[in-house]
Amino acid sequence: MIPLWMYLVVAALLFCIGIYGVLARRNAVAILMSVELMLNAVNINLVAFWRYLAPQDMSGQAFAAFVFVIAAAEAAVGLAILLFVYRTKRSVIVEDVNLLRW
Amino acid sequence: MGLTGGDVLTTCVDFINTLAPCLVRAGWHGDIANLLSLLLGVVIVATVPLLTVILLIWIERKFAARIQDRIGPNRVGPYGLLQSLADALKMLTKEDITPTGADRVLFNLAPIITFATVVLIWAIIPFTPLHIGADLSIGILYFVAVGSIGAVKVMIGGWSSNNKYALLGAFRTIALIVSYEVPMILALLVPVLMAGSMGMQDLTHAQGGMWFIVMSPLAAIIFFIANLAETGRSPFDLLEAESELIAGYHIEYSGFKFGMFMAGEFMQVFTVAVLTAVLFLGGWWGPFVDQVPALGFIWLGLKTAVVYLFMLLIRNTVPRFRIDQVMNINWKFMVPLSIVLILLQSFLLRLVDVLGLRPAPELANDLLANLPQTLVLLAGNLVLGAIFLLLLQRHGRTLRKADEALAAVREPAPAGGMAEA
Amino acid sequence: MIELNAQTIAFAILSALILGGGLGVVTTRNLVHGALWLILSLLGVAGYFVLLSAPFLAAVQVLVYIGAIAILIVFAVMLTRSMTSLGEVRNRQWWISAITVVLLFLLLAVGIILPVWGRGAPGDVTTLSATVGGAVELGEALVAGDGFVLPFEVASILLTAAMIGAIVVARDEEDGQA
Amino acid sequence: METLNEWAFVGVFFAIAWVFPALPIIGAWLVRPKKPNALKKQTYESGVETVGDTWVQFRVQYYIYGLVFLIFDVEMIFLFPWAVAYERLDWFAYGAGFLFIFLLTDALIYAWRKRALEWV
Structure with missing residues (x-):
C-alpha cells in the first residue's frame, strides 16, 4: 500500500513545477497551462486526503469536482482574454502586455 | 475478471479463470501468474475487433457495391473474401513518406493513437452475462473519456504533418467531433437515469424487461446520429469529401500509417454499432440466454449486425451536408432536444415512481410488468419528438419562403419556361 | 518498507508521467508540444485517481482536461500564432x-x-477501508439539502457566467452585433 | 464497487493496445522501400508550392465551439452522479437538477441569440 505522504510529495512537486511555470514563462498560454498543473496538484491532494482520512464522507470528491469547474471556467475565460489581448496588442508575451499598469 | 465469449471460447475462459491458480500451484510467483492471465484476457478481448475489422471491410465494400449496382471485390479468394488481406499486404510494402518539416515523433504517433483508442473501448463491452473485459462501475463514462481522446489524435495528426490543408482539416474535424459530443453525452444520461448505474453490465441487465430503445427512442436516435457524426462518415464526411476537398487531416499519410487511420475508422463504426446494441437494444439479452449465457454473444452479434448494416445504408445513400448545416443541426436541433429530453425523461421516471407503475424488483425482467411504465415513457418521447419535428417543419418552411423570395428578386420569372439553366 | 507490487509499480509510472509531463510543460519552447506534455501529465493524475478509488473523477479528468481544456489550449495557441515562442522562453528573473x-x-x-x-x-496505514463512496454517493451528496446543493447550483451559475463572458470577450467586434 | 483488479485489466489493456497498431507499422518499416527524395517529401497542397509556414490564421469560431463544449463537458461532472443516484432521490433532487440544467441552458440561449453558434 502506498502511504499518504508519497501522494502529497508528488502533488507538492507538481504544484512547485506549476508555480515555476507561472513565474518564469513569458508566454501567457504557457502560464495558463502551468496554472492547470497547480490546480491538478490541489486535486491530487483533495482526493488523497479523502481516500486516506475520510473515505465515507463525499466532501473530498465533491470539492475535487468543484475544482474542475474552477479550472474549466479559468481556462475558458483566461484563453478568451488572451485572444482579445492578442487582437489588440498582437502579442501574448506577458511583458509586452502591460496595459493594466496604470 | 471475465473474458470474451462465444461458444468456442467458453472452455477457453474456464481455462483462463483457472490459469493463475494453476500456475501458482506449479511453482510460479503469484503476481506473475496473475499478470499472465490478465495479458491473455487482454489479447483475447482486443483480438475480437481486430479480426472482425478484416471481415467488415469486405462486407462494407460488397454492400456499397450492391447499392451502386456493382459486384465489388471478387478476385482474391472465394467471393473476394481475402481482398482485405491482399490490401494489407499491399500497404505493408508501400513506400511511406514523411513530409519535410513534419514533427516525426508525433507524425508516427497519431495513427497508433487512432487505432489504440478504438481498441481500448472494447475493454468494457459486455459480450455475455459472464464475459466482459472489465466491468467498471463507471463503464459508460470510460467510453466517453476514451472517445474524447479522439479530438487529440486528430489534432496531433493534422498539426504534425506541417501541411496547411491537414491543419485546417484537423480543426474542422475537431470542431465537428467536439460539437457532436455534447448531444451524445446528454443522450447517454438517459440510459444511466433509467438503469441507475453507469456499469455496462448493469445497463444491460436493466433492459431485461424492455429495451431502452422502446423506453426512450429519442435518446437512441440522438446517440446514433451523434456517433455517426463522430465517425466522420457520410453524410457527415464533409471534412474529407473526396470529390471536393483533399483528404482532411490525414492527407500526408501513406502506407500502413494511412491504413491505420482507415482501419481505425472501420473499427470505430463497428464499435459504435456494438455500443448502440448494448445501450439501447438490450445487449446480450435474447431467448434462452438465462440457460446458456454464451448465447448472448450471438444475440449481441445479431443486433450489432443490424445496426451496422443500417449505418452502411445511411453512408451509401444519404447526400453530404454542408458544414454550416452540420453545425446548425447539432447546436440548434440536437442539443436543445437532448436537454429537453433529459428534463422530460427524469420527470416521467419520477412520475412513474409516484404512480406506482414501476415493476416490482422481482418482476423487473417481465415484459408485461414493464409495459405500463414503458407506455408512459414512450408516449412522452413521441410527443416531444412530434413537437420538435413540427418546429423543424415550420422553420424549414420559413427558410424555403425566404429562399424563394430571394430568387424572385434576383431573376424575375423566367419567360420561356423551358429556359435551360 | 514499501513492497514491490502492481500498485507501487503503477504509482511509480504514474508519478513519472505526472512530473515528466509537468516539467515538459514549463520548459518546452513549442507550445503545441507543451499542450501534449500537459495531456500526459493530466493522464497521470487520472491514473492517480484510479489508484485512490475515485474512478469517476478519473474519467472526468480525462473527459474535461484532455478532451476539452487541452483542445481549447491548442486552439488558443493556433489563434495567437504562438506555436513557438520567438525569443526567450523564460523571463530574466x-x-x-x-x-x-x-x-x-x-x-x-x-x-x-x-x-x-x-x-x-x-x-x-497499511490497509485502507475497502468501502468507499462512488458516483452514487457523490450524486446523493451533491443534491442533498444539507449537502452540496447550494454549491451545485452556484457551479451552474459560474459555468453560465464563464461561457457568456468568454463568448463576449473572444468574439470579433465586427461579426457580433454587440 | 469494482475491485482494483478490473482496473488492472484496463491498465494492461492500455499497455497492450499500442502494440497492435505499432506492430504493422514497424513491420512495414522493415519491408517497405525507402527511397525518399526532396520532391516526394514535399507537403501535398494541391500541387501548389508551399508558401510561408503552416501558421495560417484561424477563425475564432473554432474557439467558441470548443468553449461551449467545455462548459457542457464540465456540466457532466454533476449530471452523471445525479443521474446515477436518481432512483434514490426525491422531488427536491429533481428540482435541483432541473434548476442546474435550466441555468446552463440560459448560456446556450444567449450564445444562440448572439449568433455565436453560426458557422460564418
Whole structure:
C-alpha cells in the first residue's frame, strides 16, 4: 500500500513545477497551462486526503469536482482574454502586455 | 475478471479463470501468474475487433457495391473474401513518406493513437452475462473519456504533418467531433437515469424487461446520429469529401500509417454499432440466454449486425451536408432536444415512481410488468419528438419562403419556361 | 518498507508521467508540444485517481482536461500564432523563481508533509477501508439539502457566467452585433 | 464497487493496445522501400508550392465551439452522479437538477441569440 505522504510529495512537486511555470514563462498560454498543473496538484491532494482520512464522507470528491469547474471556467475565460489581448496588442508575451499598469 | 465469449471460447475462459491458480500451484510467483492471465484476457478481448475489422471491410465494400449496382471485390479468394488481406499486404510494402518539416515523433504517433483508442473501448463491452473485459462501475463514462481522446489524435495528426490543408482539416474535424459530443453525452444520461448505474453490465441487465430503445427512442436516435457524426462518415464526411476537398487531416499519410487511420475508422463504426446494441437494444439479452449465457454473444452479434448494416445504408445513400448545416443541426436541433429530453425523461421516471407503475424488483425482467411504465415513457418521447419535428417543419418552411423570395428578386420569372439553366 | 507490487509499480509510472509531463510543460519552447506534455501529465493524475478509488473523477479528468481544456489550449495557441515562442522562453528573473520554488518545495515536503503525515500518522496505514463512496454517493451528496446543493447550483451559475463572458470577450467586434 | 483488479485489466489493456497498431507499422518499416527524395517529401497542397509556414490564421469560431463544449463537458461532472443516484432521490433532487440544467441552458440561449453558434 502506498502511504499518504508519497501522494502529497508528488502533488507538492507538481504544484512547485506549476508555480515555476507561472513565474518564469513569458508566454501567457504557457502560464495558463502551468496554472492547470497547480490546480491538478490541489486535486491530487483533495482526493488523497479523502481516500486516506475520510473515505465515507463525499466532501473530498465533491470539492475535487468543484475544482474542475474552477479550472474549466479559468481556462475558458483566461484563453478568451488572451485572444482579445492578442487582437489588440498582437502579442501574448506577458511583458509586452502591460496595459493594466496604470 | 471475465473474458470474451462465444461458444468456442467458453472452455477457453474456464481455462483462463483457472490459469493463475494453476500456475501458482506449479511453482510460479503469484503476481506473475496473475499478470499472465490478465495479458491473455487482454489479447483475447482486443483480438475480437481486430479480426472482425478484416471481415467488415469486405462486407462494407460488397454492400456499397450492391447499392451502386456493382459486384465489388471478387478476385482474391472465394467471393473476394481475402481482398482485405491482399490490401494489407499491399500497404505493408508501400513506400511511406514523411513530409519535410513534419514533427516525426508525433507524425508516427497519431495513427497508433487512432487505432489504440478504438481498441481500448472494447475493454468494457459486455459480450455475455459472464464475459466482459472489465466491468467498471463507471463503464459508460470510460467510453466517453476514451472517445474524447479522439479530438487529440486528430489534432496531433493534422498539426504534425506541417501541411496547411491537414491543419485546417484537423480543426474542422475537431470542431465537428467536439460539437457532436455534447448531444451524445446528454443522450447517454438517459440510459444511466433509467438503469441507475453507469456499469455496462448493469445497463444491460436493466433492459431485461424492455429495451431502452422502446423506453426512450429519442435518446437512441440522438446517440446514433451523434456517433455517426463522430465517425466522420457520410453524410457527415464533409471534412474529407473526396470529390471536393483533399483528404482532411490525414492527407500526408501513406502506407500502413494511412491504413491505420482507415482501419481505425472501420473499427470505430463497428464499435459504435456494438455500443448502440448494448445501450439501447438490450445487449446480450435474447431467448434462452438465462440457460446458456454464451448465447448472448450471438444475440449481441445479431443486433450489432443490424445496426451496422443500417449505418452502411445511411453512408451509401444519404447526400453530404454542408458544414454550416452540420453545425446548425447539432447546436440548434440536437442539443436543445437532448436537454429537453433529459428534463422530460427524469420527470416521467419520477412520475412513474409516484404512480406506482414501476415493476416490482422481482418482476423487473417481465415484459408485461414493464409495459405500463414503458407506455408512459414512450408516449412522452413521441410527443416531444412530434413537437420538435413540427418546429423543424415550420422553420424549414420559413427558410424555403425566404429562399424563394430571394430568387424572385434576383431573376424575375423566367419567360420561356423551358429556359435551360 | 514499501513492497514491490502492481500498485507501487503503477504509482511509480504514474508519478513519472505526472512530473515528466509537468516539467515538459514549463520548459518546452513549442507550445503545441507543451499542450501534449500537459495531456500526459493530466493522464497521470487520472491514473492517480484510479489508484485512490475515485474512478469517476478519473474519467472526468480525462473527459474535461484532455478532451476539452487541452483542445481549447491548442486552439488558443493556433489563434495567437504562438506555436513557438520567438525569443526567450523564460523571463530574466527565472532563476529567482527557480530558487524560490525549490525552497518552497523543501518547506512543503520536509517542513509540513513528512512531519505531519509521515511515519505513524493517520495516512500511514497499511490497509485502507475497502468501502468507499462512488458516483452514487457523490450524486446523493451533491443534491442533498444539507449537502452540496447550494454549491451545485452556484457551479451552474459560474459555468453560465464563464461561457457568456468568454463568448463576449473572444468574439470579433465586427461579426457580433454587440 | 469494482475491485482494483478490473482496473488492472484496463491498465494492461492500455499497455497492450499500442502494440497492435505499432506492430504493422514497424513491420512495414522493415519491408517497405525507402527511397525518399526532396520532391516526394514535399507537403501535398494541391500541387501548389508551399508558401510561408503552416501558421495560417484561424477563425475564432473554432474557439467558441470548443468553449461551449467545455462548459457542457464540465456540466457532466454533476449530471452523471445525479443521474446515477436518481432512483434514490426525491422531488427536491429533481428540482435541483432541473434548476442546474435550466441555468446552463440560459448560456446556450444567449450564445444562440448572439449568433455565436453560426458557422460564418
